[in-house]
Amino acid sequence: MDVFLIVFLVLGLFLFLSSFFTVKQQTAVIIERFGKFLSVRNSGLQLKIPVVDRIAGRVNLKIQQLDVIIETKTKDNVFVKMKVSVQFKVIQDKVYDAFYKLEYPHDQVTAYVFDVVRAEVPKLKLDDVFERKDDIAIAVKRELNEAMTTYGYDIINTLVTDIDPDIQVKNAMNRINAADREKTAAEFEAESSRIRIVAKAKAEAESKRLQGQGIADQRREIARGLVESVDVLNKVGINSQEASALIVVTQHYDTLQAIGADTNSNLILLPNSPQAGSDMLNNMVASFSASNQIGEAMKRNNQRPSKKVKKSDDFKPSDDYKNLKENEDLSADEDEYDSSK
Structure with a gap:
């Protein structure tokens, strides 16, 4: 009797405890009675009739994610593997x-994604697939929402998380990208070279301009110095021809001194005899004198009124013309004499 009582109490306690069950948060429990x-x-503490009612299943109400990998072909006949992530919930x-x-339900979602x-992808070229992957994800979400809502599922979001073309296609794309970047680098290098060349040309032009300006200033100062030197020499009784000859000879010897100061110079001046300086001075004085006489004779002729000269047997050259010819002959004799020396 005691044994049956104990068994009855234990069985009653078991049935009592089995009447209660708990449901977790974001979970729903389906209760069936005799299979219906x-x-x-x-969620919370729930009660059911033992033996009569049973828990048929639990439904997860949390957002779930399903990753679907699809291999398909693009419009330009390139096979790609795409990974589409579908986020959904009940x-x-x-x-x-x-x-x-x-x-x-996972198989159903996968079928719709495929x-x-x-x-959608066979309508696009490979480059467009990368650029318009969001459009593909929106199309997948729209189609899934229309189909899965009737089954109690809500599609939260769809994402195209990976686009993986064939390895040969990726290598070709990398080569194209590398060639394009090399082309861009070459264009930048060419532009940089052009800028350097233009800048160098401008610098050289500016340098030449300044150099020419310096040479002009130098010659202007030399001429000014020569004028002052001639004025000083004229004041002590030396005429302009002699002063010019003296200045030229002085510059000649200054040049020889400057050349001789350079130990590594191989320059040889011809003629290089001791009397070369005096010969040059004499020649310059004589040429200056002859040129002055010719110039004065030409001035006198230009100052006379022009007359028509008739051809006659008694025509005789004027004295000025004779003097001009004699001066020219004298200069020619002096040149021959200098060359014979």
């Missing part, structure tokens, strides 16, 4: 549909 749907229980008011209408991607 009874109710949906939400609608809380449609737990019954989600539990009873679909046996394998169908949409293989319908």
Whole structure:
């Protein structure tokens, strides 16, 4: 008797405890009575009739993610592998549909993703697939929402997380990208070289301009110095021809001194005899004198009124013309004399 009482008490305690169960947060429990749907229980402590009611299943109400990898072909006949991530959840008011209408919801979602991607990607070229991947994701989400809402599922978001072309295609794309970057680098280098050449040319032009300006200033100062030197020599009784000859000879010897100061110079001046300086001075004085006489004779002739000269047997050259000829002959004799020396 005591044994039956103990068994009865234990069985009663077991039935009492089995009447209570808990449901976790973001979870729904399906209760069936003798195999027929009874109710949906939400989170918290719940009660059921032992033996009569049973827990048919639990439905996760959290957002779930399903990664689907699809291999398809683009419009330009390039095979690519795409990874599409689908985020979805069970609608809380449609737990019954989600539990009873679909046996394998993940397979259903995968099938729809395959169908949409293989319908959209073949319309695009490979470059467009990379650029318009968001459009593909939107198309997948729209199609899934239309199909899965009737089954109690809400599609939160769809993402194209990876686009992986064939390895040969990727290598070709990398080569094209490298060639394009090399072309851009070459264009920048060419532009840089052009800028350097233009800058160098401008610098050289400016240098030549300043150099020419310096040479002009130098010659101007030399001429000014020569004028002052001639004025000083004229004041002590030396005429302009002699002063010019003296200055030229002085510059001649200054040049010889400057050349001789350079130990590495191989320059030889011809003639290089001791009397070369005096010969040059004499020649210059004589040429200056002859040129002055010729110039004065030409001035006198230009000052006379022009007359028509008739051809006659008694025509005789004027004295000025004779003097001019004699001076020219004298200069020619002096030149021959200098060359014979």
